[in-house]
Amino acid sequence: MTPPDDAGADQLGAGEYVPEDRRLEALRDAAAGCRGCDLWQRATRTVFGEGNPQALIMLVGEQPGDREDLAGHPFVGPAGRLLDEALERAGIDRKLVYVTNAVKHFSWTPSRGKRRIHKRPTERQIVACRPWLVAEIDAVQPRVVVALGATAARALIGPDVRVSVDRGRTFRGLNGSTVVPTVHPSSILRLIDQPEYEGLMSVFVRDLKAATQARSGRPTSRSR
Ligand code: URA
Numbered sequence: 001m002t003p004p005d006d007a008g009a010d011q012l013g014a015g016e017y018v019p020e021d022r023r024l025e026a027l028r029d030a031a032a033g034c035r036g037c038d039l040w041q042r043a044t045r046t047v048f049g050e051g052n053p054q055a056l057i058m059l060v061g062e063q064p065g066d067r068e069d070l071a072g073h074p075f076v077g078p079a080g081r082l083l084d085e086a087l088e089r090a091g092i093d094r095k096l097v098y099v100t101n102a103v104k105h106f107s108w109t110p111s112r113g114k115r116r117i118h119k120r121p122t123e124r125q126i127v128a129c130r131p132w133l134v135a136e137i138d139a140v141q142p143r144v145v146v147a148l149g150a151t152a153a154r155a156l157i158g159p160d161v162r163v164s165v166d167r168g169r170t171f172r173g174l175n176g177s178t179v180v181p182t183v184h185p186s187s188i189l190r191l192i193d194q195p196e197y198e199g200l201m202s203v204f205v206r207d208l209k210a211a212t213q214a215r216s217g218r219p220t221s222r223s224r
């Protein structure tokens with residue numbers, strides 16, 4: 001039996017699982033046992049953030065996908081490859097960034113046999129998982145946090161952010177960071193064979209470059 005979406009309604013979120021030791025490795029170990037919402041039940045494992053523990057730039061996606069759930073690492077599937085290409089084009093070394101997700105367990109729904117189809121996390125699940133994201137930002141202290149897509153942007157900026165309008169702008173984030181929202185790489189991946197692809201990719205690369213400029217203390221826009 002699969003639990004309904006709000007099966008975690010009476011659960012308290014990740015907060016009670018966040019350890020006193022806020023170093024990344026301690027956070028990662030503790031997150032492996034998180035039961036702060038219902039998503040752990042159908043996923044293989046927690047996929048915690050990874051990368052440079054002193055990164056100046058943190059990239060935040062939505063949630064692990066099928067491949068990430070199996071591998072245990074963020075952005076290692078097709079969307080991750082597109083992200084790698086965009087980072088390279090923006091002149092950002094993936095080894096120097098920290099990559100994570102707003103939600104740490106894969107949310108999916110079965111479809112035609114065995115395939116697991118990505119299912120957007122609910123607002124409740126995003127809120128439940130947010131303590132891990134906050135703890136990662138506190139531990140890494142990036143200067144810039146890039147929100148990849150609406151889920152991350154809402155978790156980092158607030159419910160009113162609109163990625164289509166606000167992409168590439170700077171917002172005041174947690175712990176002195178600057179948040180730059182942009183699209184999710186999956187939204188570009190979907191159009192990989194279409195004529196729009198190159199244009200979408202260029203704008204995505206432009207947003208990533210804007211984030212590196214924000215890093216050097218030149219905000220590109222207002223805060224909300
Ligand atoms: N999409 C995401 O948002 N995060 C991943 O880690 C992979 C795909």
Ligand code: SF4
Binds near residue numbers: 013031046104129
């Ligand atoms: Fe905990 Fe987040 Fe997983 Fe929910 S999605 S169980 S809050 S780590």
